[in-house]
Amino acid sequence: MWLLSAATFAQNTISGTVRAENGTPIPGANVVVKGTSTGTATAADGTYRIALPRQNATLVFSSIGYQSREIAVGTSNTIDVTLTEDVAYLEEVVVTGLATSIKRSNLANAISTVSARELVGTTQIQTVDNALYGKLTGVNMNTNGGAPGGGVSIQLRGISSLVGASQPLYIIDGVYANNAVNRTGRGTVTGASAVETQDDAANRISDLNPNDIESIEVLKGPSAAAIYGTRANAGVIIITTKRGTAGKTRLTFAQDYGFARPQRLLGVENWTEEKINTFFAAARRQTELDRFRAANGQTYDYEKYFYGNTAPLSNTRLGLSGGNDKTRFFISGAFTDEKGIIRRTGFKRYSVRANIDHKITPDITLAVGSNYINTNTDRGFTGNQNNSGASIGYNIAYVPNYFNLFPDASGRYPDNPYFSENPVAVTDRGTNNSNVNRFIQSFNLTANLYKSERALLKLIGQGGLDFTQNTTQVYLPEDLQFQRGQGNPGDVVWGKSENVNTNLQAALVLNWNVNRINLTSQVGTVRLNFREDRLLNRARGLAGGQNNLRQGTVQEIFDQRFQRVTDVGVFAQQEANWDDKIIATVGIRWDKSTLIGDANRFWAFPKASLAVNVANFEFIRSSGLSSVFSQIKPRVAYGETAGLPNFGTTFTPLNSANIGGLLGSVVTTASGNSSIEPERAGELEFGLDLGLYNNRILLEATYYDKQTRNNIQNLQLAPSVGISTIPTNLARLQNRGIELSLNVVPVQADNLRWNTRLMWWRNNLLLTRLGIPPYNAGAFGVTLGTFLYQEGFAPTTIVGTRPASDATDTPLAQGVRTGAYILGNNQPDFQMSWFNEFTLFKNVDINMLWHWKQGGDNINLTQFLMDSGGTTPDWSKDDNNDGTPNGRQRGIPPHNGADRWVQDASYVRLREIGVYYNLPVTKLGSWFSNRVSRIRIGASSQNPLTFTKYFSYDPETSTFGIQAVASGVDIAPYPTQRRFFGHLVVEF
Numbered sequence: 001m002w003l004l005s006a007a008t009f010a011q012n013t014i015s016g017t018v019r020a021e022n023g024t025p026i027p028g029a030n031v032v033v034k035g036t037s038t039g040t041a042t043a044a045d046g047t048y049r050i051a052l053p054r055q056n057a058t059l060v061f062s063s064i065g066y067q068s069r070e071i072a073v074g075t076s077n078t079i080d081v082t083l084t085e086d087v088a089y090l091e092e093v094v095v096t097g098l099a100t101s102i103k104r105s106n107l108a109n110a111i112s113t114v115s116a117r118e119l120v121g122t123t124q125i126q127t128v129d130n131a132l133y134g135k136l137t138g139v140n141m142n143t144n145g146g147a148p149g150g151g152v153s154i155q156l157r158g159i160s161s162l163v164g165a166s167q168p169l170y171i172i173d174g175v176y177a178n179n180a181v182n183r184t185g186r187g188t189v190t191g192a193s194a195v196e197t198q199d200d201a202a203n204r205i206s207d208l209n210p211n212d213i214e215s216i217e218v219l220k221g222p223s224a225a226a227i228y229g230t231r232a233n234a235g236v237i238i239i240t241t242k243r244g245t246a247g248k249t250r251l252t253f254a255q256d257y258g259f260a261r262p263q264r265l266l267g268v269e270n271w272t273e274e275k276i277n278t279f280f281a282a283a284r285r286q287t288e289l290d291r292f293r294a295a296n297g298q299t300y301d302y303e304k305y306f307y308g309n310t311a312p313l314s315n316t317r318l319g320l321s322g323g324n325d326k327t328r329f330f331i332s333g334a335f336t337d338e339k340g341i342i343r344r345t346g347f348k349r350y351s352v353r354a355n356i357d358h359k360i361t362p363d364i365t366l367a368v369g370s371n372y373i374n375t376n377t378d379r380g381f382t383g384n385q386n387n388s389g390a391s392i393g394y395n396i397a398y399v400p401n402y403f404n405l406f407p408d409a410s411g412r413y414p415d416n417p418y419f420s421e422n423p424v425a426v427t428d429r430g431t432n433n434s435n436v437n438r439f440i441q442s443f444n445l446t447a448n449l450y451k452s453e454r455a456l457l458k459l460i461g462q463g464g465l466d467f468t469q470n471t472t473q474v475y476l477p478e479d480l481q482f483q484r485g486q487g488n489p490g491d492v493v494w495g496k497s498e499n500v501n502t503n504l505q506a507a508l509v510l511n512w513n514v515n516r517i518n519l520t521s522q523v524g525t526v527r528l529n530f531r532e533d534r535l536l537n538r539a540r541g542l543a544g545g546q547n548n549l550r551q552g553t554v555q556e557i558f559d560q561r562f563q564r565v566t567d568v569g570v571f572a573q574q575e576a577n578w579d580d581k582i583i584a585t586v587g588i589r590w591d592k593s594t595l596i597g598d599a600n601r602f603w604a605f606p607k608a609s610l611a612v613n614v615a616n617f618e619f620i621r622s623s624g625l626s627s628v629f630s631q632i633k634p635r636v637a638y639g640e641t642a643g644l645p646n647f648g649t650t651f652t653p654l655n656s657a658n659i660g661g662l663l664g665s666v667v668t669t670a671s672g673n674s675s676i677e678p679e680r681a682g683e684l685e686f687g688l689d690l691g692l693y694n695n696r697i698l699l700e701a702t703y704y705d706k707q708t709r710n711n712i713q714n715l716q717l718a719p720s721v722g723i724s725t726i727p728t729n730l731a732r733l734q735n736r737g738i739e740l741s742l743n744v745v746p747v748q749a750d751n752l753r754w755n756t757r758l759m760w761w762r763n764n765l766l767l768t769r770l771g772i773p774p775y776n777a778g779a780f781g782v783t784l785g786t787f788l789y790q791e792g793f794a795p796t797t798i799v800g801t802r803p804a805s806d807a808t809d810t811p812l813a814q815g816v817r818t819g820a821y822i823l824g825n826n827q828p829d830f831q832m833s834w835f836n837e838f839t840l841f842k843n844v845d846i847n848m849l850w851h852w853k854q855g856g857d858n859i860n861l862t863q864f865l866m867d868s869g870g871t872t873p874d875w876s877k878d879d880n881n882d883g884t885p886n887g888r889q890r891g892i893p894p895h896n897g898a899d900r901w902v903q904d905a906s907y908v909r910l911r912e913i914g915v916y917y918n919l920p921v922t923k924l925g926s927w928f929s930n931r932v933s934r935i936r937i938g939a940s941s942q943n944p945l946t947f948t949k950y951f952s953y954d955p956e957t958s959t960f961g962i963q964a965v966a967s968g969v970d971i972a973p974y975p976t977q978r979r980f981f982g983h984l985v986v987e988f
Contacts, residue, residue, distance in 0.1 A: 015049040016079040018042050018061055026083060027246040029063035034070065035518075037456035037511055043325055044246035053453045064092060068103075094217055095238055096585060097573045098227050099460045099507035099522050106583045108609035108635040109224035110687055110702040110739060112136045114216040116242070118835075122847040122914040123940035124256045124315050124981050126338060126347065127206035128213065128239070129154060134833040134851035134911045137702075137739035137761040138220045142968070144961035146954065146976035148340045148347035149377035149434070150206030151181075153961035156220040156235030158735030158763040158827075160681050160708050161643050162795060166964035168218075168235040169228060170205055173355075173369050173442040175464030176231070176528055177239075178499045179205045181962050184472040185493035185536050185558055186432055191387035197960055200383050200974075204468060204499075207373045207438050209334050209351040211254075211317055214242045221704055222683040226607035226639030229569050229591040231528075233643030233681050233708070241369060242321070243355045244330040249322030250933070251988040256315040258981035262307050262341055263946055263954060265975075266866070267873040270299065271400050278885065279870045288400070295402040302396040302405070306427065307953075307975050311339040311346075323357075330355040341977055342392065343427055345380040349373065363448035369464075371440040379432050381423075382974040383959055388482045388491075389421025390430060393862065393972025396423055398869035413481070418869070421482045431475040431547075441465045455512040460524075463504040470497045472536075475547045488554050490542025495559075497534040503527065507571075520575040528567040535560050563647050567593040570602070583611045595644040597676040609637035615691070631691030631698070638685070642678035645712060649727050650674050669724040670714075677729050681708040696748070700741040707768075708733040713789075715772050730771025733795075737763035753839040762830035765794040778966030782820045785859040785898040787966050795965045796826040798857055800898025823902040826968035829855030833911075843920060845938075848913040853955075858905040858968040859898075862952045865972060867891040905955035905968065907948035914940030916983070934987035942979040 018029045025046025032039035033052060042048045050059070052073065059079065062068035066083035073079070086092065093101045094111050104113070114135050115121075125131035127150035133141055140158075144151035156168055170177040181203050183196035192198040217238040219225040225232035269275075276288045301308075319332040336349040355369040385391040398418045399405065405424045407413045413425040442464035450457040471494075476483055478490030507524030536559040539552025549555055573587030590602040614620060614632035651672040654665040687702040711731035717723055739761040747754040767789065774790035776782060776799060785800040799820040831853045838846040866872040867887045875887030882889075890900045916938030924932050948955050953975035958967045 012052040012055075013049065014052060014059065014073060014077060014079055015047065016081065017046045018048065018063070018081045018083060019046055020066070021082060021084060025247075026063050026066070029061060029066075029083070032060045032062075034058040034060050035513055035516065036453050037451060037513075038453060044248070044323075062103075092215075095219070095227075096575065097522055097587065098505060098526065098571055099462075099509050099524060100520055100573070100575065102575070102583070105631065105633075106577065106580060106611060106613065108583060108585065108611035109637050110138075110220065110685065110700065110704075111224050112138075112218040112220065114218070116214050119213055119216065120210050122849065122912040123942045123979070124258070124313075124983070125210055125942065126150060126336070127152070127202075128208050128210050128216075129203070129205055131210050132216070134849055134909075135835075136218055136220075137741055137759045138737060138763070139218070139761075140763070140828065140831070141956070142958040142961045143954065143956050143976060144202075144959075145200050145379075145383060145957060145974045147200065147202075147377075147379040147382065147974040148338055148345055149202045149375065149379060151200070151202040151961070152206075153958065153967060154237075156218065157683075157704060157706055157737060158765050159733060159795065159964055160233040160706070160735075161679050161964050162711050162713060162731055162733070162789070163646070163964060166234055166962070167203065168237045169231045170237050170239065172208070172239045172440060172466075173241055173464070174444060174462045174503075174505070175440055175442045175466050176501050176503045177205065177440070178466050178468050178501050179203050180468075180499055180532070182434075182470045182472070182495070182497045182499075183534065183536065183559060184432070184434065184474055184495055185538065186381075186474045187384075188538075188558070189388065189474050189476060189491050189493055190381065190385035190390040192384040192391075193386075197963055198384050200379060201434065202377065202379075203962070204436070204438075204470075207349070207375050207436055207468075208239070209332075209336075209349065209353070209373070211334060212241045212332055212351070212353050212371070214240045216240075221639070221685060221706055222641040222681045223607065223609065223637035223639035223685040223704070225641050226605050227571065227573070227587065227589060228641065229571075229589045229605050230567060230593055230603065230642040230644050230678055232641040233679060241353065241355060241371075242330050242332070243357060243367070244321040244323045244328035246323050246325055246328055249320065252317075252319040252321075252985065253987075254315075254317040254319075254983070254985045256313070256981050256983050258313040258979060260311040260313055260338070260341055260977035260979045262975045263943055263978050265303055265308055266951065266953070268301065268303055268401055268871045269873050269875050271402055271870075275870070275876055278876075278888075292400075292402050295404075298404075299401040300404060300406075301401065302399060302423070306342055306392050306396065306423070309341045309343065311341045311977070313338045313979060313981065326359045328357045340378070340380065340974075342380045342382070342974065345378045345974075347378075348376045350375075363451070365446045367444040369440075369442040371438075373436070373438040373440075375434075375436045375438075377434045377436075379434070380974065381426050381430055381432060382972060384971040387420065388476065389416070389419050389423070390426050390476060390482070391972055392423045392427065394865060395419050395421060395426075397862075397865035397871055397972065400870070415481050420485075421480060425480055426476070429477050429480065431473055433473045435471045436468060438468045439465070440467075455510065458509045458511075460507045460509060461505070462507075463502070466499070466501040468499040470499075471495070472497075473547070477547075478542050478544060486540075488541030488552075490546075490552070491538070491540050492542060492547045492549070492552070493536055493538045493558060494549060495534070495536040497532065500529075500531040502529045516579045518577040520577075521573070523572045524570075526569040526571070528565075528569075530563070530565040530567075532561060532563040534562075565594055565647065567591060573607075579616070581613050581616045583613070585609045591642070593644055593678075595647060595649070596678055597650050597674045603642060603678060603680075605640045605642065607637070607639035609635070609639075611635040628692060629690075630693065630695045631689055633689040635687045635689065636685065638683065640680060640682045642680050644678055645676050645727070648672070649676050649712070652723075667723075671723040671726040673727045676712065676727055677710050679708060679710050679712060679729070681706055683707075696745040698743040700739075702739040704735075704737055704739075706735040708735070713770065713772055728771065730769065731767065732769040734766040734768050735763055737761065751841050755837040757835045758832070759834075760830060760832045763827065765796060765827055767791055767793060767795050776820065778960065778963070779859050779969045780861070783896070783898055784861060784864065785823060785902050787826075788820075788822070794825060794827055796967075797822060798824040798826060798859060798902050800902065802899050803894050803897040821899070823899050824857030824904075826856055826858070828853050843918045845916040845918070846914070849911045850908065851911050852908045854906050856905050856968065857902050858950065858952075858955065858958075858970050860901050860903045860950070860952055861969065861971045862973070863903075864891070864901050903950055905948070905950045907946055907950065907955045909943060909947070910945040912940070912942055913944060914938055932986060932988055934985065936983070936985040938983045940981050940983065943976065944978050944980070
């Protein structure tokens with residue numbers, strides 16, 4: 001009897017090794033008995049051992065980055081398996097619930113994924129948001145300026161709010177991350193604006209080190225993002241950082257050295273006596289002629305002086321990873337030091353990360369992650385300004401190249417007679433600095449509560465902390481030209497902001513099987529707490545050489561905010577998978593938030609999806625079509641999300657006032673609304689995923705219809721009411737679009753492998769209901785171009801004046817002020833990107849990414865400034881031969897319509913290109929006695945080529961990029977750069 005039992009055990013226990021095609025063992029690969037919850041994972045050497053619950057079982061082998069395999073167990077007790085690389089990424093796991101995931105081949109939503117190789121494998125990118133350019137369908141991106149430290153606006157599937165959230169929600173290893181744009185006060189010091197939209201600050205996702213990221217999942221629309229409820233109206237970006245793998249401890253050193261140059265310089269036109277007589281009024285001509293003659297032919301290229309510099313770039317990384325079957329670890333440290341092309345600007349980042357996964361018991365696993373980041377950024381003075389002259393581009397647009405702005409031998413800067421400030425002095429002596437200390441802590445606890453052959457019940461606890469402290473200083477010394485003319489010269493703003501985000505989530509997940517149907521049920525709850533403390537203090541009338549607040553004559557609390565927000569959510573979801581043929585999901589989330597008028601009311605956000613893998617049905621597999629069609633998957637999904645009102649929308653603020661010599665408070669004319677509701681978006685999505693010839697050709701096509709209701713707009717009230725505006729949920733938006741992705745492997749041979757991916761997408765935006773009279777807002781009014789808010793038009797529609805002499809019959813927007821003609825639209829007609837990846841002789845990698853944006857108009861006020869100052873390179877030319885110079889025809893009556901500045905911002909850009917050589921493993925073994933396992937060297941570039949007819953430094957730059965609407969306004973930005981690198985990676 002004992003011998004019989006031993007024989008039975010031997011027959012039902014299978015062991016073996018799982019390897020990659022090159023023979024390398026794959027640690028952590030999953031080995032599961034099909035149709036059951038019985039499974040195990042391979043050890044550090046790729047070996048596994050599993051006891052079968054029944055005879056005639058089938059084992060499923062899977063690992064991230066490889067195609068899964070199913071093998072029927074026969075009479076052998078040993079099964080060795082080789083897994084093939086998953087070129088089409090159909091086996092990768094993507095999020096479908098707050099506590100569950102699914103492999104991409106079964107997905108019913110269009111969720112985009114960017115791997116570490118795609119993110120930073122071609123070239124070194126400074127910030128995470130910049131690294132996403134051109135790699136995702138359904139995404140529109142704009143840089144807020146090219147200053148070091150980033151600052152990118154990302155819109156997923158159009159605009160979901162007119163005034164609220166325009167940036168997606170970021171989740172980093174389960175932590176609700178802070179992506180705030182902290183106000184610095186720069187816009188007020190320069191006179192550009194009294195609000196944060198023109199402070200030119202970076203959004204905080206730029207703190208994250210891109211090289212720590214394993215993958216990024218982008219939930220572009222409500223049908224996929226519904227699981228995040230009231231925070232997901234603008235989409236969700238889920239970032240997963242790298243973790244250790246069981247096996248040999250690996251030490252990796254990487255060094256990138258490079259330089260940056262401006263993408264383009266616009267050039268300036270040389271002055272002549274003839275031009276001086278044409279440009280300047282009669283009263284100024286003699287003065288300018290005297291200055292021109294005194295220069296004796298000496299000219300100064302200020303554009304080249306400020307923008308034409310070469311900026312050194314350096315990035316150093318050190319990583320340690322490894323572990324065993326119980327504990328795995330990943331530890332990394334990185335230092336980035338990148339100077340700016342403008343003097344005294346730059347970006348430094350110190351980052352330390354530790355991710356540890358530990359199996360406490362066979363049924364309890366704890367994963368923790370800690371990340372400390374310090375960034376120090378000098379962004380300089382560029383962009384808009386309205387009185388101080390503290391903007392390089394604004395200033396040099398008005399300075400003729402025969403006038404000397406440089407300091408004399410004693411260090412004294414001459415006054416600038418053409419504008420209010422000397423930009424050389426501002427660059428040399430002004431300060432615009434931000435210093436950030438950030439700590440991100442995450443944890444994930446998974447406990448198996450019950451396990452049987454056909455059921456597994458798990459408790460998953462997840463949460464974390466994101467603490468960010470930002471210290472800013474904006475300083476203009478008292479002896480600058482503009483400051484000397486003020487009653488209190490010398491201006492400084494010191495800012496301190498703290499953002500603390502905490503989240504805690506618990507879920508019960510039950511995986512169970514009914515015959516051939518695999519069911520996943522989950523219920524759970526989540527609690528979010530957000531705190532922002534912001535204080536900006538300003539001092540004017542500074543003592544000589546001082547920038548301390550106490551050394552100012554006029555001291556004020558410039559801005560103060562203490563904000564506390566709490567969200568609570570409950571969710572439930574049911575997934576059903578019939579043999580990977582039909583996959584259905586239904587779910588609902590209920591949320592409440594202190595930002596909503598009724599803070600105790602729960603709002604429901606449902607979701608449902610269905611995918612049918614036609615190619616997995618027997619009638620396809622048994623026919624000749626199976627050799628052609630490896631995937632045929634129609635899919636449909638629906639979901640709802642919300643966007644929360646801005647903090648304070650529900651309350652009417654009080655302003656301080658002096659009443660009879662006593663301090664008091666008065667009600668403002670802008671009322672709050674205690675009944676305000678969240679902005680809600682519902683999206684219906686249809687798609688088809690088609691794979692041909694073992695997925696060597698893979699097509700993904702998606703059509704979506706996103707309807708956003710309850711959009712918040714301010715209702716103008718009658719003066720007799722006593723208040724002027726009140727926020728209301730009246731407006732509605734519609735976004736409809738198409739996303740296409742074609743991935744092809746044209747060549748797959750021993751010495752050449754070519755993988756290419758073509759993506760195309762477009763979005764049509766429409767304001768279907770406004771609820772209040774139409775109006776114009778954004779930018780600088782109809783004379784220079786502004787944006788139209790009116791039913792039947794996209795809010796990105798640009799309207800403005802036309803010159804009286806222009807007889808073009810352009811439609812007048814009905815209901816808009818007289819003279820406001822439709823001049824363009826900031827929304828692109830379509831976008832396309834083309835990625836190519838070549839592997840030559842197994843050791844040479846060549847990657848390149850092209851990006852084409854067709855259409856989308858900008859309001860080009862950079863050219864407006866240069867025409868006004870006479871410095872445009874074609875100012876004196878007469879293209880239409882009418883006797884009026886180009887620069888004058890574009891700029892003054894009767895040629896001064898806003899249509900002159902609304903320009904097509906189409907472009908084609910080579911975003912990334914890289915060439916790398918991996919030293920052969922055999923040579924490494926003989927050269928370094930097997931102590932070095934990998935050496936990779938290469939060269940790369942970011943944005944080396946741009947083709948555009950748009951006249952400015954970058955067609956993507958927008959001064960108001962952080963706003964939901966009103967993007968595409970170009971005002972003397974910090975020029976974006978072309979970046980070139982050499983790379984070295986050594987792994988021990």
